[in-house]
Amino acid sequence: MTVTREDRWTADPGELLRVGQGFRLADVDPDTTPGYEGRKKHGRSDLRAGAEELAALQERLYAQSTVDPSTPAVLLVLQAMDSAGKGGIVRHVIGATDPQGIRLKAFKKPIAEELAHDFLWRVEKEVPEAGFIGVFDRSHYEDVLIGAVRELAPPGEIERRFGAINDFEKRLSESGTRVVKVMLHISSEEQKARLMERLERPDKHWKYNPGDVDERLLWPRYMEAFQTVLDRTSSDHAPWHVVPANAKWYARLAVQALLVTALEDIDPRWPAVTTYDVAAEKRRLAAT
């Protein structure tokens, strides 16, 4: 008997990695691979198998939405310290799906027009429509992470944003969007090694930004800000998951599993045709 993908997960990563009451970020070891008993080589082959599963579910979700406008959407929110592997998740997990069903948005430092609106203005425009998988590479959470650490907004405004985020995500959820929030969690040592690699390889120099070290110097304050975010915004309708990410292969596998689970919960179906008569259309087509 061959070991199947499911056999190597000893627990549902959706439950295991989920941020609930009393969660302490400091207690998560970024080197671990919770719930998965395979190693890197297994992880890689399971990622390929999972990609097929995800793509099949994605196609059904999209198909259903062409007939039923109340079909859900999925929104994956990715947050992390620099070099934690958001790009790798997009490339290897999202990249293995059908681009036609993906809405990917990388949020950069806000421009003047965005700063002249409420912080959720630019975010609202990017939420996925029915049948799509949206992916936020950074998100409205920047406004309560770097926003708090760098004091880009006063404490009262940061506080207001937490309320606004919870209301926003509740509305998304109630209007049919499954929100999956992921913090990729690397250790400070791992970040140092990854940033150093960018400096050591000329083909990686473009990925390095001196600002990354400036932020790195504030690591403890960022961890505090993340803890606050997890405390304040991990809800039943939009839970956070903290994914240990020192092992890139594990982080990719876990995020893929979270997406597969979200889609399995939606359980999309091939839509039954109601807008035309199959037999009549066969005859009409045959006559051409």
Next chain:
Amino acid sequence: MTVTREDRWTADPGELLRVGQGFRLADVDPDTTPGYEGRKKHGRSDLRAGAEELAALQERLYAQSTVDPSTPAVLLVLQAMDSAGKGGIVRHVIGATDPQGIRLKAFKKPIAEELAHDFLWRVEKEVPEAGFIGVFDRSHYEDVLIGAVRELAPPGEIERRFGAINDFEKRLSESGTRVVKVMLHISSEEQKARLMERLERPDKHWKYNPGDVDERLLWPRYMEAFQTVLDRTSSDHAPWHVVPANAKWYARLAVQALLVTALEDIDPRWPAVTTYDVAAEKRRLAAT
């Protein structure tokens, strides 16, 4: 000696499939695989090899654009009769690249707001920025294809649009966008078989639209409209390529080759760092 990818191309598909003076669409046999001497199984393995090549070029293009705003973009324009395989190109050719460097836009039937503007209004908003590969699944060419066949606009307006398209694409080209236009060309018999398959498989019913048969009944007029488009808008700065597409594997391989060639012509380079001092940053990072 193993046969390499290039060995199976006996001619550059960019040259071979390009629409030049005196091109006759009626002379293209959709069943052929011009310039490629391999068969389906070779095509599939060459597609995988090409995907790595394309992804590597794409990363360099994106990298260059982070330092040099004058870096080109690439814009792939896909047009075809229904069921010709545009979706398969997006899934299998574009899907094998990094989604972070792709701007995909599927143009649907225009909505009221779009119709209240010039036909290029909605198109301009979707052109890719420096360093990106844009993909138009349908495009401004709908406005001179279905627009002409269905007489959605008077002949004088269709005529005006040809001029506007040429000016628009010239501007794109001169401002740094490499425009690669592709017509996927299937036979009428092949379309019939593909539409029938959609009717025969319940999991494909959602892809079938009775309107597809209505358009199919106008096949000769669409071929005329395509011939006019090719005559009027295949330019040095934005050439058309007609890709025989009865063999899906060939069409995918050929479009991939067109993209690889466009990127090779751009010849993107890992950018040299000018904004920071590598040695100084290494010391600064090491001290953290």
